[in-house]
Amino acid sequence: ITKIFIDAGKGTVELNLSSDFASATENGGTVLRCTNSAFVNTDNTDAHTSGSLIKLAFEKGDQTAANGYAVAQIPSSSWSTDHKMLGIAYVYINCIYDTEKFTAIPTFSFEVEGKKVFDPADTNQNQSDPTTFTYSTNPALIIRDYLMDSTYGFGAVADEINDAASGAGFVQARSDCNDSVSITSGTESRFTLNGQFVATEEPQRVLETMLSACAGQ
Numbered sequence: 001i002t003k004i005f006i007d008a009g010k011g012t013v014e015l016n017l018s019s020d021f022a023s024a025t026e027n028g029g030t031v032l033r034c035t036n037s038a039f040v041n042t043d044n045t046d047a048h049t050s051g052s053l054i055k056l057a058f059e060k061g062d063q064t065a066a067n068g069y070a071v072a073q074i075p076s077s078s079w080s081t082d083h084k085m086l087g088i089a090y091v092y093i094n095c096i097y098d099t100e101k102f103t104a105i106p107t108f109s110f111e112v113e114g115k116k117v118f119d120p121a122d123t124n125q126n127q128s129d130p131t132t133f134t135y136s137t138n139p140a141l142i143i144r145d146y147l148m149d150s151t152y153g154f155g156a157v158a159d160e161i162n163d164a165a166s167g168a169g170f171v172q173a174r175s176d177c178n179d180s181v182s183i184t185s186g187t188e189s190r191f192t193l194n195g196q197f198v199a200t201e202e203p204q205r206v207l208e209t210m211l212s213a214c215a216g217q
Contacts, residue, residue: 001017001058001091001110001111001112001113002016002017002018002111002112002113003015003016003017003110003111004017004056004108004109004110004111005108005109005110005111006038006039006054006106006107006108007104007106007107008039008101008102008103008104008106009102009103009104009106010103013036013038013039015034015036015038017032020034020035020036021033021034021035021056022035022052026057026068026069026072027068027069027071027072028068029057029067029068029069030057031055031056031057031069032055032056032057033048033049033050033052033054033055034052034053034054034055034056035050035052038101039052039053039054039101040052040053040101041053041098041100041101043100044096044098044100046096046097047096047098048096052096053095053096053098053101053102054093054094054095054096055069055093055094056091056092056093056094057069057070057091057092058089058090058091058092059085059088059089059090060089061087061088061089063084063085063086064084064086065081065084066079066080066081066082066083066084066085067085067092069092070083070092071083073092073094089112091108091110093108113135114135114142114196115145116130116133116134116135116136117133117134117135117136117141117142117144117145118130118132118133118141118144118145119133119134119136119138119141119174120144120163120170120171120174121165121171121174121175122134127158137189137192137193137194138174138177138178138189138191138192138193139173139177139191139192139193139210139211139213139214139216140170140173140174140176140177140214141170141174142193142210143193143207143210143211143214143216144161144170146203146206146207146210147160147161147207148161152199152203153203153206154203154207173214173216176190176191176214177189177190177191177192177214178190191213191214191215192213193210193213193214195209195210195213197209
């Protein structure tokens with residue numbers, strides 16, 4: 001998660017996780033406390049530290065245990081250490097009621113960076129070590145990853161992937177997508193891929209949609 005958009009009845013406020021939140025360790029995990037004045041009221045005696053009205057914790061889907069902060073905040077009759085949400089990315093948000101800052105029940109939306117992918121042209125990455133992968137909007141790299149994804153994709157093995165730096169190879173396609181194109185305000189990559197799909201969607205259809213982002217076939 002890179003940004004959060006909150007509408008508490010006064011219009012949407014864009015918050016950046018790196019500059020509008022303070023990080024601390026609570027209940028064995030990382031908790032972020034909002035420091036943006038839009039959601040801070042030091043006169044509220046129920047507020048968190050420094051008058052913050054919002055705290056959140058999130059998991060990326062690779063967790064092996066329930067989020068400690070969520071377990072501590074939610075009554076045990078509704079949520080416990082059994083609620084691990086394995087394989088699911090989620091956010092737990094704790095808001096303090098405040099009539100000055102909230103004129104409606106707040107709604108939340110998020111800017112999210114997707115799954116990290118392997119770049120065969122990056123010598124610092126290792127196909128067998130996912131910890132070396134990086135986030136990318138390059139369609140060729142995302143498509144390559146989807147073809148090899150054994151959970152949601154096609155489960156292709158390395159021998160079935162063409163990583164050549166010429167012709168129809170993925171390294172060549174990666175370079176083509178990264179071509180710098182002039183626009184009014186500067187330059188941008190020729191093709192980028194930003195989107196989402198549900199796990200029940202047919203892989204062939206997902207692949208066709210991905211290919212449409214880079215004039216591929």
